[in-house]
Amino acid sequence: MTWSDVLTQLFGGAHDVRADADFLSGTATFDGQPLTVVGTTHHAPIGFALALRQARVVLDTVAQHPGRAILLLIDTQGQQLRRHDELLGINRAMAHLGCCIDLARRRGHRVIGLVYDQALSGGFITSGLIADGCYALPEAEIRVMRIPAMARVTKLSEEFLTALSKTSPVFAPGVQNYVRMGGVRDLWSGDLQACLRDALATTPTEDVRAADGYLRGGRKVAAAVVEQVLAA
Amino acid sequence: MSVPIGIESLNYEFPGHRPAGQFAPVLVGVVGSGNMEVMLEPASTSTCRFAVQTSARGFGAIWEAVLRDFQQRHGLAGVSVSINDMGATPAVVSLRLAQAAAEIE
């Protein structure tokens, strides 16, 4: 589903979101309330500049529209892999975007992430994964790294990794795995408006992902280790 | 070709004659390439028990020789030795074991 289709299903014509190259931004009206929409498309590589552009929208919402909810639309191939971005400090720009979203949350803005196509680690850690909660369309994919690069770094063969990504929840890119592991709260299908309405109303503001991962059986150890540290 | 077939577990037990008594667990080394970590803990036996987890499969005979040699030198009794290994050479294994033993002797 394209970003445009997603927004039509969510808001009908009640939005002014536009794409400027890979960058999406605008305002929508949902259940009579305005809502900020910001994100990326075309499997965007997130570089220093694009991280900043998204941060600007979040900061503007905080400054000008107290309490307004923010919807993050995620479609990215991960961080931009360029010397120039590293030189300028892309990790700092990404941390800045993450901190802006975190500030918005603390100021009472609901922040909901939606992976509508794909998400790869660096482009996802400081957007969807730092929202109040992250959701996904059923056909979306979330990965840490593409298999050829992963094979080079881990020295595990591509054949082995490919087989693993079919059988192991730790490696499989389907969003169903992320739901099971607690990283994604739920999948949105059918009546997307009802999904968004529910997300805005019920997404917790504390980080419950480790508990979800345990309850859903996809991440059996993390929550218990956290408790063990608290009790040590 | 790198299709892993798992970690190899090796276990040995040798008699000892120098009781180590009670001591806080000792940890030496790091599980890096060509390296290993070894932890010594008190045990309620008169022997020295070795439990090795290694990614370098097929070297059981060499492990037995190195560990037996270590035990001949140190004769530890009432000690449990646990090793996580990522392809350390016999020389490195012996070094780490000696460093660990030095902490309880």
Place this chain on the structure above:
Amino acid sequence: MTHHPHPLNPRVSFAECPARERIALLFDEDTFKEWITPAQRVMSPHLAQLGVPSSFDDGVAIGEARLDGHTVFVAAQEGEFMGGGVGEVHGAKLVGLFKRALRDRPAAVVLLAESGGVRLHEANAGLIAVSEVMRALLDVRAAGIPVIVLIGGANGCFGGMGIVARCADHIVMSDIGRLAMSGPEVIEASHGVEEFDSRDRALVWRTTGGKHRYLLGDCDQLVDDDVQAFRAAAIAALAKRRPLSADVLEKEHALLAQRLVDGRETRDAVELWQRIGVTQAARVPDMNATQVRALRSREESTQ
């Protein structure tokens, strides 16, 4: 838990110490109390099936210690184990540490970071873990407890941990340390050796090393590769809380937006340093920490 004794030496290389030794030598003597000890064997549930050996502490030691008499919570990542990569257990230990800090309110949380980021061998679990660490760190920061990151290991601080580090109040680096997002090999594999020659060590360190980060302002202190220098810097950082607010983030935004302008089409760090007013930019790679520190105070005082 004892550690392998290190020969007494006035200057001990931070980079060459394993994580546990850094803890033993940096904090007040014999004050480190570990939570979840190696003997408890809380280890990775994912590595064995890949034929990879696990570590008793999953590559990170956490606990509390005293720093100049103040109670601090501590984590030290072992860069030699899986490149310091964050897996499910490793990440949960860090999250637990931050959550405990929220409850017990130490003077600071000190993170000795050495990591490639998400542990690829634990893929999805590692990615979610890093994100949980980030949120827990920001909770601690929002509660007014400073988070101090020390980066001086040979493996640097990359990937998701490179982002986590920049969420902290204060960063101390040596020139051996690196702070960035993607490793040079990944960039070279993606866009070719012209884009980034990963074997050109001087280039790698100019682009991501401590001196560059210090000159840009991406780390707060630059020290020699010396455990005692890191200790002194951590003590100095105890007083340097930087709570986040909309004002602070607006200033940060303006700084980064300006950097985008200053850095337009720069190919190399030397050019970027010249653009931001660093004198003797071409000689920076040969300078020591003291000399580079003098450059930044000069640069700041002319603005």
